[in-house]
Each structure stands twice: as structure tokens, then as C-alpha cells.
Amino acid sequence: MKKASEYRAHAGECRRLATRMKDDSQRDYLLQMAEDWEEMARYRVGLISLHPELAKQGETEEEGLPPPIEGE
Numbered sequence: 001m002k003k004a005s006e007y008r009a010h011a012g013e014c015r016r017l018a019t020r021m022k023d024d025s026q027r028d029y030l031l032q033m034a035e036d037w038e039e040m041a042r043y044r045v046g047l048i049s050l051h052p053e054l055a056k057q058g059e060t061e062e063e064g065l066p067p068p069i070e071g072e
Helices: 004-020 024-050
Strands: none
Touching (some): 004 024
């Protein structure tokens, strides 16, 4: 699994690519992909909020979440 910030980076790349598309259907597809990446980022943040032990190194800090408690 990737960090939430990585999912957001993918969303940003989809949006950048969408600005270059002349075909409406291709642009719409990329914008939908961006929203899907954003949804995965939100899901990931929710997951590590409930299970901080699943967070990758530095992820809780990136997301402004409390760090996992040692031993839990």
C-alpha cells in the first residue's frame, strides 16, 4: 500500500494530463481517475487513523495524525 501523499501525487498527475487532452472523453476519464486517487488517499487516512500501526514511516506526521503508541 502507498502513503496517502503518494495517492494525492497520482491524482495531481492525472489532473495535469487532463489539461493537455483535447478529447472531452479522455479528459473526463483522467479527471475521474484523479478523483479515484483522492478517494484512496482519504480511505488511507481513515485507515491509519483507526490503525496507526499500519502507517508507513513519516505518514502520520504528513497527515497531521498522532503517532502510533509504542507497544500497541
